[in-house]
Amino acid sequence: MAITEYEDQIQEIVSKPDHSEFIYDFLGVYDIPRATVTKLRKGMNNLAKEAGAVYLKNKLYFREGTGDLMQDYADLQERVDELGSKPRYLLVTDYQHLLAKDTKTNETLDIEFAKLPQYFDFFLAWNGIEKADFEKENPADVRAAERFAKLYDVVVKDNPDATRKGLNLFLIRILFCLFAEDTNIFEHDLFTNRVKQMTADDGSNFDQFIGSLFGVLDFEKAQRPVDTPSWLNDFPYVDGDLFKDQHESLHFSAKSRKLIIEAGELLKWDQINPDILGSMIQAVASEDSRSHLGMHYTSVPNIMKVIKPLFLDGLREDFEAAKDNEDKLQQLYDRIGRIKFMDPACGSGNFLIITYKELRQLEIDILIELNNIGVSTMYVPSVTLDQFYGIEIDDFACDVTRLSLWIAEHQMNVKLHRQISDAVRPTLPLQHAGAILQADSLSVDWNSIMQVDLNTEAYVFGNPPYVGHSKQTTNQKKMIRKIFTGISGSGYLDYIAGWLELGFRYILGKRAKIAFVTTNSIFEGEQVAILWPHILEKLQIHFAYQSFKWKNNAKGNAGVTVAIVGLQNKNDKIQCHLYGDQGFKCVNHISPYLIEGSDDVVEDLSLPLSPRPEMQFGNKPTDGGGLIFNDEEYNEAISKYPELKRYLRRYVGSDELVKGKRRYVLWLSEHDVKALSNNPLVQSRLDIVRSARLKSGTPSTKQWASKPYMFKQIAPYYKKQSLHGYVVVVPAVSSENREYIPMGYLSNEDTILNNRVYGVFDASLWLFAILQSRMHLVWVDRVGGKLETRYSYSSGICYNAFPFPVLTERKKAELEEYALRILDIREELGGSLADMYGTPCAKTNAKPMNLRLRDAHQALDKAVDRAYRSNNFPDNNSRFELLMSLYKEEQGGISNE
DNA sequence: TATCCGACACGGA
């Protein structure tokens, strides 16, 4: 049952004029068998003897109040203490007030009877859910957002012709009123009470009411019309742009009015976290993102990963250093009031809110420290909302950001007063909240939004959207093209690269720094050489978080692995902080691969660095599955049509190569297809291919619908008449948890490689030895592409750009012996490569690599190492350094020719 | 024509 349903059902029960059935109705809301409640109603299993009491074994001891509720509660407690087995809950109520106790956690509840719906979770142990767990899963923000989604739906349905802007503004204002009446900005419950008193049950005059109310909130009391009725005049002056625009007339029903009242009565707005609420509310209003409610909001821990290294750690260090020194403290106090902050993809403003709160806390801490050293001055605010800037394309999100900033400000004002009693910052009238601009961030000049001179301390940060090159919309591609004019290969960049580039230009030569949460793919594989060289000519990475899996508290988490990068103008003196799985390291330089090292990048080469057999990309069917047969389909096909056996070849992709999965593929020539024109199975398969290709939006795929019997792309090797010899097969994607990437050395006969493996055809064993070596793995690991954190092998970067050692015939023969040994052991062991190579890092079922196989690999590794240099490599870093210097040497040689 | 990648996709505990 949804949260709102519990609340609604209990609301109905407490609203009944007659409470005689209360406890039975209440139990009925929870997972207590209906039969049990029915029996209880009839008194059959009620173990209590006294009147007005209900004792349900193990679950509840209930008593109606007899006048003095506290005394009744104490009596009940005494009675229960005598019992052998305690009921989980004690509950007494006179239907005005309610006292309850959870005998397991010893938590108590002391509330007005009417507020019971808000506290339904107190009794969730009846459903087997502990309150602590529930609170963790469903904080006040989530519950508020769910309730708001309901209200939004009803209001939208009642107002099909209303503008988005009008609706959104209405919602934001209602949210503000609800928050204000729970947090002493307004008199307690003022808004909800006025709604109840002044509007008709059917909602007919609600619009009029809300129109007058919103109108009044924008005026100071002195400026309001003299005839303003007192029920309106009780509301204070709010301002802050929130109520400036005229309320757009809307239609309300009994239902929407009720939902608003319930939102006021059932939710604990004082417990709202503006950072999370914003994301939730925003998701509610944009229908397209409703399905992944709050999927992309950045969690507070992740925001801290950005802002701490970017500026917060530094400010805190300066604070520590300034303690005991009035001048320094005062300087820091003034400084934090001048720093400017911008999130150019602010969404509902989480980064800005967290930053604002942290700065306000620092302000408080400085004041306390000043007080401690005996300096007491009148409170003058330092940090203000107008230091905060944001750009966001969604107009509602902009409104939510402004609202959330106000909520954050109020919360910090309360905190200030609590910690320093003579310091007061009034929340009303609302402060001007920076510039939160509704715009496409990539098409506006950031300088015109947040103007800074060369000496202004400024920080730009956020979590902009990621879209891979093949998934971008036409408009997104256009923006990236435009921004990266003159950069070759820019069509391959992720959408987020636009933010990196604009951020780079914004801070260039200024006293400003940037840091973003980004998809890790801009630090791996092909994008590195396209994006980073021109940026790192002028800037340096001063801190970074290496890849980690994206996570927040939303229901369906986005599937992506992210990294964090901080950039600033070059400054040789600073130490860089590189954060990885094991905390952080101070290093001299962070490379664009987010490892310690130089800014050298590896390009995606179309030809090998040195003469060697070429690596070919496998065959790509683009067939909608029509040409492919799994084991079962294959057996069925050849038993029904034995003549098909010669056309069905072993189909090898990464899955087949590594896990030993078996699939087959129809491999037909034009001649073959004519011969099979009467075979119904073949014809039905070709129909699948034809229709799948016709459905494609890609013109070239559509064209291939006329040749459904052929793969859309065939590797050059397969265009030869016959297949023979051996091929080194490399899986395009494979797990990073294995000690080696398992590669194959397969006979070519009968084998069709697909587009998820690469092949070096007619290859000698020494080539297999090189590719299977640790030297090569280190290269692939550091500069190759990744799918999340898997290896994503590519011929251009991993093979063509890999510097091969110079090999004598004798050395080749030696390597082949080691390779042969590996192949022999594999054959002896049998089973799949995945079994033999194990998954040593997996948490469960950790399966080690076969020891004999590992020994053979280590012997081969040593032999390959020695082909590069005679002295040992102490570690993989030194292997990589050598490879990178060889690459630069050889690549430089090529481009100078 | 030949890839390199995916705010992923999917099967198994």
Added chain:
DNA sequence: TCCGTGTCGGATA
């Protein structure tokens, strides 16, 4: 529902 690990075909050069 989380965890482990690789499909499939688009868009680019």
